[in-house]
Amino acid sequence: MQVTERSLWVWRGVLHHVLGRCLHGPLGDEREVIPPGSTAHVALSQIVLNRRWLKDIEKFLTFRTTSQLESFQNHILMYAAKRFAFSYETYEARTFLAALDYNHHNH
Incomplete structure (x- = not known):
């Protein structure tokens, strides 16, 4: 099998x-x-x-590659940098924005 x-x-x-x-x-x-x-x-x-x-x-x-995942993680960091503290709701909203922006530019 x-x-x-x-x-x-x-x-x-x-x-x-x-x-x-x-x-x-x-x-x-x-x-x-x-x-x-x-x-x-x-x-x-x-x-x-x-x-x-x-x-x-x-x-x-x-097909095992992490380049797309790494690219998406970098996109999240553009919207929610680690050096700033965000409330859960704000972080969630910024992550959603990063996902929308990432999908807009890659699909």
Whole structure:
């Protein structure tokens, strides 16, 4: 089994895990499970089985570079420099602005 196939198999296994239908044995503690067909389960299923994500997952698993992340982190520092103290709300707003600006210039 290739890395991508195995990763997809494990990724989809999350849906079984949250229902308490895992392949492994009992973990020893009783944990709450999500009822099948519940709003939470449907929402999680839509995320886990999103076609766009599943199509792109091979790229995410095989292409490992941090240049885009580093570039984004530098963009955040332009809006929220470490040498200044910001309240949580201000920092959050500045981070959102950095994300908007980064996406505007790169996409």
